[in-house]
Amino acid sequence: MSSTSRARLGEEVWKLRTDKINAELVTLTYGSVVAQLCKDLDGDYAEVNKQLDKMGYNIGLRLIEDFLAKSNMQQKCANFRDTADVISKVGFKMFLNITPTIANWSSDNKQFSLLFDENPLADFVELPDDGKAQSELWYSNMLCGVIRGALEMVQMSVDAHFVSDVLRGNDTTEMRINLIRYIEDEMPQDDE
């Protein structure tokens, strides 16, 4: 499937098959979750990142079914480039109404970046001025976990992490996604 038809599919699912909700409710609820973690983990931002990733992972395991059911995709992606396209143009589109830019492919086509021009999770957000949040906390880290969990369910083991974030004073918000391997189909035991 071509990149443009992916984009068309994303638009279509967003317009016709997605129930909408006030964006600010999502933004503020996410903020409340992050804030709660910062409090529970006593400002240990490395742990907060980890916990956000874990929560995202749990979401990803479930969200993939919603993605497949609503997008009606029945064919596996032809390659990892195609997967990147689908993540950006269909996945992000149908859940967060954004299409992050795909960039910085590695030469072996196993790593790419998503550049977030918009990030609805981070509207209204300024990190705490405590001298360390800006260098330690990845505020939107849940997104990494979501991608990792969702792709695992369709037989791709990936690593996803942020490398920059405008909340930290960077000029871009960039997530790096790295294909570790394709997971072999689980075959039932031949019990004859």
Add this chain to the structure above:
Amino acid sequence: MVVYSFFIFDRHCECIYIRQWLNNTPSVAQPLSRPVTASSVATVATSVAEKPAPGSRLSMAEQAKLVFGVIFSLRNMVKKLCGPEDSFLCYRTGHYKLHYYETLSSLRFVMLTDIRTESLKSSLHQIYVNLYVEYVVKNPLSPVEHAGGEGVNNELFELGIDGFVRTID
């Protein structure tokens, strides 16, 4: 319509006949030179049966074994779900369709076709009545049991099957 292959299993669950067609042109018949049963096939090393079937990753003998496993399970599943009166007719995947017909004497006829083919229930019944009974059962030279396919792969039966497949076409 495309017919890919045709199997007969006897009441001992043994595969007594395999036939394959490629792109609907009759290929060389694949008589089984040695007994091939659903349970013993894995250990039998014979010439023809061990060669991968054209268009398949499996040898014909392995394929027959798997086909039997599938129809046997599905047949039992159907009877479990809908009672012993019900019978399994066919299934299709995205790429092929498997038709099944079982006689009261527990002979099982299986035909693999493309997915556009309509039900072959009556066709398989015809093969049983007009070909199997006529050319195999009534053949005085054919044994009662067909271990290893003995007595099934005679010329008249072969020709009959070929002709029949052409008419289904």
Add this chain to the structure above:
Amino acid sequence: MLRHRQLPVHSLQSSIIIIIVISPRTADTSSLGLLIGIIITTMVVYAVLILNKAGGLIYQRDFNPGLQKLSSNDYLILAGTFHGVHAITSQISPTNETSSSGLEVLESENFVMRCFQTLTGTKFLIFAEPRQQNLDVVVRRVYELYADYVMKNPFYQIEMPIRSEGFDRHLTSYIKPHQ
């Protein structure tokens, strides 16, 4: 407050009429046409089964009489068997296709079964009256309801048996009117 609309009957047999009912009662508020229970007047669905990716039965429910009542243990065995058979049906494909799908439709004298396997390996089995051609519509809708009322329920544990009152309710209101 009920509004009835008729949709063009595409790709379905002409004997089948789809009526879309927009009802303030339907709590499954998917957008547009999906708000909606689709009533296919001539269809009778007997049962719905869901298998997790390991072949474990996580949901079984009868909707209309047509199938035998089995013990829950028998259902578990049946699910496991089918899971294995499904994998083999893709192995014995006589065609050269690289992506080989397993069993999608099974027919017997008394019922037809549609099996839909998602890319994640979950299987949905819909049993219905024989000669139903449009079970694809039903199975997709069941998948959507599963995505909504099972996957989005924080009290559901992935891969475990589904005990979700919301899923039951929406499935019933979608399938029952078919008779």
Add this chain to the structure above:
Amino acid sequence: MNRDPSPFRTASTASTATSPTPKYANLTASTNLRYSLTRKSIYDRHLNRTKTSELSKSAFAFLFGEMVQYAQKKVYGVQDLEKKLNLHGYAVGQRFLELLLWRDGRTAKRETRILGILQFISHQLYRAIFQKQADTLEKVRENEDEYMISDNDPVVNTYISVPKEMSQLNCGAFIAGIIEAVLDGHCFPAKVTAHTAPNEMWPGRTVFLIKFEPEVLEREALRVGS
């Protein structure tokens, strides 16, 4: 009474005098935060930018579900869980109130009567957050200090099936928290709880029970008297 667990500040600083939001003293003074030179900071973007923007309800459902699951790990029993959800809602409610009042601009008015504030909640607030009004607003007959707002199908509960062993739970406690924050912000301190009250049409119908603190009723009595 600062119930805000958040170390973050919302961008909206247009505070109502009564809102128990954190202090903003260090905002202008000496900040050590880094800002991108090429990107607009939250202070440069218009606050109405996201007023009408939408995200998928699925995204919210998954986030909310994970929030519930996380909260569930650290609680003893249903009440405790509802309390956690209430606090999350409270944090969201505080911020929504700020946004709402700021957006009302010159037409914003301070509600001083119980009925006024309850109507504000079941109409304006509900519409702003959930794109619908609350379904009913009632007074509890037996108790002078109690009111009920009902929602036939609370957005947060759409996909949730509560297991039998937790049948007392209503995750609408989150919305109760939002309501509580808005009441607090208007100086109508109250306890708000969510209760499942299904009817034939609406199996997920939820009633938010609002119990005002005594001082609210005292003040109300004074105003009626004057």
